[in-house]
Structure formats: structure tokens, C-alpha cells
Amino acid sequence: MTTSSQSVRDALLDRAVQAQLHAYAPYSGFHVGAAILADNGEISAGCNVENVAYPLGQCAEATAIGNMVTGGGNSIKHIVIASPNDDFCYPCGGCRQKIKEFAGPDTVVELLNQKGKTRTVSVEELLPFAFTL
Numbered sequence: 001m002t003t004s005s006q007s008v009r010d011a012l013l014d015r016a017v018q019a020q021l022h023a024y025a026p027y028s029g030f031h032v033g034a035a036i037l038a039d040n041g042e043i044s045a046g047c048n049v050e051n052v053a054y055p056l057g058q059c060a061e062a063t064a065i066g067n068m069v070t071g072g073g074n075s076i077k078h079i080v081i082a083s084p085n086d087d088f089c090y091p092c093g094g095c096r097q098k099i100k101e102f103a104g105p106d107t108v109v110e111l112l113n114q115k116g117k118t119r120t121v122s123v124e125e126l127l128p129f130a131f132t133l
């Protein structure tokens with residue numbers, strides 16, 4: 001990894017999986033966890049939180065970003081997103097924009113499947129031609 005030490009990366013992977021265990025997903029059964037290393041060195045995690053009114057549900061990435069901001073973080077150095085199956089769980093379109101809001105040029109987006117396999121992508125790869133002001 002380019003933005004964090006191996007032990008910090010291990011902690012991020014662990015926190016994403018731990019958050020996944022707390023996902024509230026009674027409607028989809030799709031449990032996702034995310035963990036962020038912020039510019040202030042803090043790790044914030046989040047899980048998806050569904051609602052019976054489906055559009056009100058919140059993705060794990062959004063929960064983690066909200067927790068990062070609440071903890072005083074201003075930007076994402078590294079985010080891990082843990083999938084509940086063998087496929088990588090790429091962020092939805094809305095979350096790509098939310099990640100972009102707090103991303104820097106070197107932000108690492110790492111995807112983790114349930115077998116422990118990872119893939120790293122850049123924010124530019126996830127959201128080319130991003131909307132900005």
C-alpha cells in the first residue's frame with residue numbers, strides 16, 4: 001500500500017469486516033462493511049442500514065464517511081469496502097460521488113471479498129469525469 005503501513009491496512013480490513021457483522025439488512029440480506037483511514041489518522045467504520053421504506057436505506061460507505069466527519073476527519077486516505085460474497089462490492093454511483101467529495105489524489109479504494117481477496121482501485125477509475133464545482 002502506498003498510503004498506510006501494513007498494520008494500519010490490516011486494521012482497516014478488520015474494521016470493515018467487523019462493521020459488516022453489524023449491518024442492518026433485513027430486506028436485502030446483503031451485509032456490507034466499510035472502514036476509512038482519515039487524514040487525522042483515525043479509523044472510522046460503517047455498515048449498511050436499510051429501512052422498510054427502501055430509498056431511506058444507507059450504504060456502508062455513507063455511514064463510514066459520516067462517522068469520519070463526526071470524528072473530525074476531513075479527507076479519506078484509504079477506504080476498505082467488505083463484500084458479503086465472492087464478488088467485490090463496488091460502491092454504488094451515489095457512494096462514488098460521496099467518496100470523491102472527501103478524496104485526495106492518492107486516496108486508496110480497496111475492495112475485499114469474503115474469501116479475503118482484495119482489489120485496489122483509484123477514485124478516478126471509479127468515477128471518471130466526476131462532478132465538481
Ligand SMILES: [Zn+2]
Nearest residue numbers: 059091092095
Ligand atoms: Zn452506496
